[in-house]
Amino acid sequence: APSLEELSNKLSSLGLKDPLPKFEGSNPSTNPVDIYRCYIADQLAPITGVDAKVIYPGLEWTSSFEKGDLVLAVPRLRLKGKPQDLAAEFAAKFPENPYTEKVTVQGTFLQFFFKAGLLSKIVIPQVLELEKKYGPAPTGTGKRIIVEFSSPNIAKPFHAGHLRSTIIGGFLANLYEAFGWDVIRMNYLGDWGKQFGLLAVGYQRFGDEEKLKNDPIHHLYQVYVQINKVIEEENAELVAKQEEAKKTGELLKVDPNQKGPTDNEARAFFARMEAGDQEALGLWKKFRDLSIEKYKDTYARLNITYDVYSGESMVAKESMEKAAVMMKEKGVSEESEGAVIVDFTKFGKEFKKLGKAVVMKKDGTTLYLTRDIGAAVERYEKYKFDKMIYVVASQQDLHLAQLFKIMKELGYEWADRMQHINFGMVLGMSTRKGTVVFLDDILQEAKDTMHEVMKKNEVKYAQVEDPEYVADTVGRAGVMIQDMSGKRINNYKFEMDRMTSFEGDTGPYLQYAHARLCSIARKANIPREELEKANLEHLTEPQATKLLRALAQYPDVLVNTMKTLEPTTIVTYLFKMTHLLSSSYEVLLVVNEKDREVATARMALYEAARIVLNNGMRMLGLTPVERM
Ligand code: ARG
Secondary structure: OOOHHHHHHHHHHOOOOOOOOOOOOOOOOOOHHHHHHHHHHHHHHHHHOOOHHHHHHHOEEOOOHHHOOEEEEHHHHOOOOOHHHHHHHHHHHOOOOOOEOOOEEEOOEEEEOEOHHHHHHHHHHHHHHHHHHOOOOOOOOOOEEEEEOOOOEOOOOOOHHHHHHHHHHHHHHHHHHHOOOEEEEEEEEEOOOHHHHHHHHHHHHHOOHHHHHHOHHHHHHHHHHHHHHHHHHHHHHHHHHHHHHHHHOOHHHOOOOOOOHHHHHHHHHHHHHHOOOHHHHHHHHHHHHHHHHHHHHHHHHOOOOOOEEEEHHHOOHHHHHHHHHHHHHOOOEEEEOOEEEEEHHHHOHHHHHHOEEEEEOOOOOEOHHHHHHHHHHHHHHHHOOOEEEEEOOHHHHHHHHHHHHHHHHOOOHHHHHEEEEOOOOEEOOOOOOOOOOOHHHHHHHHHHHHHHHHHOOHHHHHHOOOHHHHHHHHHHHHHHHHHHOOOOOOOEEOOHHHHOOOOOOOHHHHHHHHHHHHHHHHHHOOOHHHHHOOOHHHOOOHHHHHHHHHHHHHHHHHHHHHHHOOHHHHHHHHHHHHHHHHOOOOOOOOOOOOOHHHHHHHHHHHHHHHHHHHHHHHHHOOOOOOOO
16 A cells, blocks of 8 residues: 555645645545545534544445435534534535535535545545555454354254355455454364264264265265164164053163163263274264365365364363363352353343353263363463454354353453354255255355356357356355345345346346456456556546445445444445446446547546455455456
């Protein structure tokens, strides 16, 4: 990014006298709107008698252009007098200037509209120069965040909750990284527990080395389903025996807690794992390693690479034991019927709803919650994070609230740095073949469906160079945009046909918008140096101005996204911007524009739009396509 000095020089070369003061949180060299904020705050200070530093943060962006580009709520200035009257007075006193139109008053708000002429000269060069860096400001430099996301369970389906966690978590990791944070992407696998004893026993009976190597995820799941069937059959047999015993009066001879032989075998196997038996652990490790390898490929299709594959199995016994001692000493935990529990109701009314949670079973074994306590401590010791996010479905709201409260009660000062990013359910997620879904299957089906949609337009399809790649990338965008369109907490219906459609606000629509801009650039074929020197005075049409105002907003949209942590904040913006683009094409011609200078100015505008769209899409985790 240019230095403040370079920027000041540039502004004066545009005929502007500009001190460009540096306000707290102001990033004029990456955010064009901040240039306007600096100017307006500076002008308003003598008019209102309020320090420019106080005015600056009050200059807020708006979500609709009718309200202006920036607004100031006069009551924020805490001045004596009627806000309406003050607003009218300030608006009247605001000087005529190259930055903004005459100030308008709406109730107690001052509305500032950017003047078209200067805007293009500020925004377009800034976007072209910063290119991939246009948007975020490096406000997180020196800070570290752990984003824990996806976290599927080995040998169990990758369900909708994991899909959403993967998409939302991948996006949040990108967002923090763009803002300069040191991001640790962490996958916390469900890779421990009694079910692994069961899986091992199942594998010994039904497993196939070859199948395991080729397709560990599906194969392990098959084995898991098969062995569970055996367990069910054995249980049914036991129940029948008990019924029989009841009838014959021989009840005493049958132990009601009796388990079937397979269940006992599974328990024994898991006990060996817990005791550190090398042979037992060897098999388990093989399952884990092969699954991770496979998952890595799938995550790569979503542009996600993890820094750490941790998991429930990796939490050290010592960490949990240490935590157990602390909990006891601090009176956080107590004994109850041989088990150790935390009774949250004792922490006051606010925590009543957290109820009670077991942290150690009667037989001394640990639970999901116990492992999370140990894991949090280990993560802090290892990474000294400034923030840690758990991207987990809202079904686990209670679990995470309990975890956070325990950490707080244990007195860890970093307990407040943990945050649960939750989300609603996906309804009706299934493939055509059945209801059990793995990530790979979802992506494959999105690709196939997309491919069919593309084939319907024969002429166009014939021109696509690599239809497999395009179908894959665009189909994936469909899945992801559908997921990120609403607020995270909302449920949504999984609709393959809808998400792969070009109609409406879909992933394919965004991809199409990007490919169209690329296509215009190819056809126009104007060298970059010419775009950089374009005479932007030619951008006079209202469509151009609206588009420019939208492009200027992108950095503010990102700042806002850091507050909401909602992908929809960006998705909504990108659709608004691409709609403006659609309505520009028939007015702002490039290829069919005879005046080369005019065509060049418009191309510079389109190129800036392409950069913003590309940046936004990549932030969301999509791969923008250049042709489709
Ligand atoms: N594996 C868990 C599940 O599938 C999600 C893990 C969430 N993260 C955590 N630290 N508890 O339900």
